[in-house]
Amino acid sequence: MTAPQVTRPALGVTDLVVRYPAGRRGAPGVTAVAGVTLDVPAGQVLALLGPSGCGKSSLLRAVAGLEPPAGGSVTWAGEDVAALPVHRRGFGLVFQDGQLFPHRDVLGNVAYGLRDLDRAARRDRVAELLDLVGLPGYERRPVATLSGGERQRVALARSLAPRPRLLLLDEPLSALDRSLRERLAEDLRHVLVATGTTALLVTHDQDEAFAVADRVAVMSAGRLRQVADPGTLWRRPADREVAEFLGYRTFLAGADAGTAVAPGGWRVAGTGGGPARDAVVTGHRTRRGLPEVVATIEPEGEPVTAVPAGATLPAPGTRARLVAEPAAVAVLGSTV
Numbered sequence: 001m002t003a004p005q006v007t008r009p010a011l012g013v014t015d016l017v018v019r020y021p022a023g024r025r026g027a028p029g030v031t032a033v034a035g036v037t038l039d040v041p042a043g044q045v046l047a048l049l050g051p052s053g054c055g056k057s058s059l060l061r062a063v064a065g066l067e068p069p070a071g072g073s074v075t076w077a078g079e080d081v082a083a084l085p086v087h088r089r090g091f092g093l094v095f096q097d098g099q100l101f102p103h104r105d106v107l108g109n110v111a112y113g114l115r116d117l118d119r120a121a122r123r124d125r126v127a128e129l130l131d132l133v134g135l136p137g138y139e140r141r142p143v144a145t146l147s148g149g150e151r152q153r154v155a156l157a158r159s160l161a162p163r164p165r166l167l168l169l170d171e172p173l174s175a176l177d178r179s180l181r182e183r184l185a186e187d188l189r190h191v192l193v194a195t196g197t198t199a200l201l202v203t204h205d206q207d208e209a210f211a212v213a214d215r216v217a218v219m220s221a222g223r224l225r226q227v228a229d230p231g232t233l234w235r236r237p238a239d240r241e242v243a244e245f246l247g248y249r250t251f252l253a254g255a256d257a258g259t260a261v262a263p264g265g266w267r268v269a270g271t272g273g274g275p276a277r278d279a280v281v282t283g284h285r286t287r288r289g290l291p292e293v294v295a296t297i298e299p300e301g302e303p304v305t306a307v308p309a310g311a312t313l314p315a316p317g318t319r320a321r322l323v324a325e326p327a328a329v330a331v332l333g334s335t336v
């Protein structure tokens with residue numbers, strides 16, 4: 001009989017604790033990561049999502065070897081990496097500001113980790129990576145002439161050049177404006193999938209986490225609250241705090257207790273089987289150039305906005321029947 005195949009996760013994090021000691025001027029010690037266990041299978045992208053200060057970067061830094069854990073372990077393919085210094089772990093790093101070498105051109109930056117290759121092979125690999133990140137022919141551009149988005153693409157190419165076994169990305173897009181961030185998030189997903197890269201992405205932006213990751217781990221106050229694929233997380237957040245962090249604002253009462261509705265998820269006189277509410281219209285507003293009805297739902301007494309049924313908006317003071325769009329509805333209470 002053959003032994004059953006055990007597939008080990010590529011990255012394993014078990015009961016990880018990261019503490020910062022008390023400061024010299026009386027600043028108290030901080031437990032930034034308070035016992036986190038998670039894994040990332042080979043070829044998958046896991047996003048660590050959570051509000052500022054929840055410990056995401058500390059967790060990533062401990063995985064990288066930049067922060068010594070106060071407890072727990074980090075393994076790669078089942079082997080503890082504690083004894084390996086940062087540069088021996090075979091992990092690539094991308095930070096918010098790219099941290100490119102300012103006095104080298106794009107070629108010099110991307111080729112940095114390719115010193116083992118001969119000149120021709122190095123050039124080929126750099127050209128291949130610049131193609132991949134959407135900057136073909138950029139080899140000779142001084143980095144000072146690049147836009148913020150181009151810099152982050154070069155940083156990504158540089159980190160992928162030596163084929164890291166794990167890529168660690170700490171808020172790689174958060175210095176960019178929203179529309180650029182959306183486009184780069186899609187491109188980042190494409191590059192990670194095309195290269196089969198195993199990656200851990202730290203972000204505070206749920207749209208970015210959903211766009212890039214196979215699974216999303218929600219953190220708060222140093223602990224993991226939920227790990228799920230984006231669809232499950234959106235539809236079944238573990239609890240109200242996770243749902244609020246994802247952007248849900250309306251939490252229903254009564255027979256619908258445990259149901260949340262995302263902003264913009266209501267329709268006047270809608271159909272489609274979502275929860276329905278009677279509401280008192282309080283006003284109108286415009287969002288992205290389209291009119292919306294502002295109303296207070298009953299019995300919750302919560303203000304919501306709803307898409308009108310047609311060109312005529314119900315007048316303030318009148319009553320309207322609102323129905324929640326199924327795609328904007330979450331049922332709380334999934335387990336981690």
Ligand SMILES: Nc1ncnc2c1ncn2[C@@H]1O[C@H](COP(=O)(O)OP(=O)(O)OP(=O)(O)O)[C@@H](O)[C@H]1O
Pocket residue numbers: 020021030031032050051052053054055056057058059204
């Ligand atoms: N070097 C440090 N010394 C002392 N405390 C630190 C240090 N680095 C982080 N902290 C504290 O640890 C906690 C977690 O910080 P961390 O940077 O890991 O959170 P984060 O979720 O990545 O936040 P952000 O998104 O703002 O970067 C915070 O309370 C922070 O103030």
